Amino acid sequence: MVFGQVVVGPPGSGKTTYCNGMSQFLKLIGRKVAVINLDPANDSLPYECAVNIEDLIKLSDVMAEHSLGPNGGLVYCMDYLEKNIDWLESKLKPLIKDHYLLFDFPGQVELFFLHSNAKNVIMKLIKKLDLRLTAILLVDSHLCSDPGKYISALLLSLSTMLHLELPHINVLSKIDLIESYGKLAFNLDYYTDVQDLSYIQDHLDQDPRSAKYRKLTKELCEVIENFGLVNFSTLDIQDKESVGNLVKLIDKSNGYVFASIEGSAVEFSKVAAGPLDWDYYRVAAVQEKYMDDDQNFEYND
Numbered sequence: 591m592v593f594g595q596v597v598v599g600p601p602g603s604g605k606t607t608y609c610n611g612m613s614q615f616l617k618l619i620g621r622k623v624a625v626i627n628l629d630p631a632n633d634s635l636p637y638e639c640a641v642n643i644e645d646l647i648k649l650s651d652v653m654a655e656h657s658l659g660p661n662g663g664l665v666y667c668m669d670y671l672e673k674n675i676d677w678l679e680s681k682l683k684p685l686i687k688d689h690y691l692l693f694d695f696p697g698q699v700e701l702f703f704l705h706s707n708a709k710n711v712i713m714k715l716i717k718k719l720d721l722r723l724t725a726i727l728l729v730d731s732h733l734c735s736d737p738g739k740y741i742s743a744l745l746l747s748l749s750t751m752l753h754l755e756l757p758h759i760n761v762l763s764k765i766d767l768i769e770s771y772g773k774l775a776f777n778l779d780y781y782t783d784v785q786d787l788s789y790i791q792d793h794l795d796q797d798p799r800s801a802k803y804r805k806l807t808k809e810l811c812e813v814i815e816n817f818g819l820v821n822f823s824t825l826d827i828q829d830k831e832s833v834g835n836l837v838k839l840i841d842k843s844n845g846y847v848f849a850s851i852e853g854s855a856v857e858f859s860k861v862a863a864g865p866l867d868w869d870y871y872r873v874a875a876v877q878e879k880y881m882d883d884d885q886n887f888e889y890n891d
């Protein structure tokens with residue numbers, strides 16, 4: 591079985607940095623990792639990528655040839671990728687024998703809740719190559735500092751979850767910076783647990799600009815609460831413990847934790863119900879080397 595992650599999220603939310611940090615963390619705990627860049631606008635990649643969409647299609651060529659802007663160009667590129675899925679499949683085939691896969695996607699979020707090309711690409715790969723993928727939606731934690739933006743982030747998360755139909759983890763990225771945006775109106779738990787949105791509505795109502803949208807906001811919050819699907823994990827990509835905690839969740843969501851179990855249903859349920867207390871940090875290399883203060887990701891061991 592082949593496991594991996596589909597990394598999505600708005601522009602600048604930290605997807606490429608995440609793929610870089612996550613691949614290094616996973617390598618240090620002993621996994622073989624391949625990062626696949628499917629963002630044709632990724633100019634300079636901080637990681638060594640195993641497959642690069644640029645080898646198939648270049649955004650600059652698309653924009654010039656079809657007189658498209660960058661966003662239309664990206665939709666075209668995803669469409670082209672879907673039509674040429676055999677190219678991607680042939681590139682991945684040698685890797686899936688023993689690699690864990692990380693897919694770095696573009697930041698145009700409409701690709702993941704509106705258009706179907708990116709989803710079709712993922713679904714075709716899952717079907718053809720028998721992949722077990724978890725979607726990681728990164729949302730900049732700075733959005734918590736504004737109630738309106740936070741509600742937008744909730745809607746984005748819900749729409750993406752419903753559209754992609756994958757095991758899914760929403761992540762508040764850059765959590766190390768959260769204090770620099772000023773004091774939050776509520777504890778961080780409130781933003782991660784998404785339990786009672788009436789408090790954030792009350793807070794939003796204090797802003798006179800939002801008065802005429804009060805009913806709309808209330809209805810939207812009800813939709814989010816009625817689905818009951820959205821919550822968030824937090825992440826500081828430079829902090830090994832933060833990355834390790836997220837890896838535990840991801841491993842449970844896509845079934846990686848069950849991969850090596852060949853026993854009875856009882857053993858499966860023990861793993862499913864129990865706390866994941868594997869020692870992700872036992873590898874000395876992780877203790878010593880994971881990410882230094884300069885985000886200098888040079889961790890060759």
Ligand SMILES: Nc1nc2c(ncn2[C@@H]2O[C@H](COP(=O)(O)OP(=O)(O)OP(=O)(O)O)[C@@H](O)[C@H]2O)c(=O)[nH]1
Pocket residue numbers: 599600601602603604605606607608629696697698763764765766767825826827828
């Ligand atoms: N402090 C801090 N900065 C981060 C973290 N993750 C990413 N960043 C910074 O956020 C900026 C954007 O990161 P990228 O990885 O390029 O974001 P992206 O989502 O790939 O951006 P696009 O591909 O343009 O959509 C960079 O300056 C990163 O260094 C984090 O956990 N903490």
Ligand SMILES: [Mg+2]
Pocket residue numbers: 605606607629632
């Ligand atoms: Mg990127």
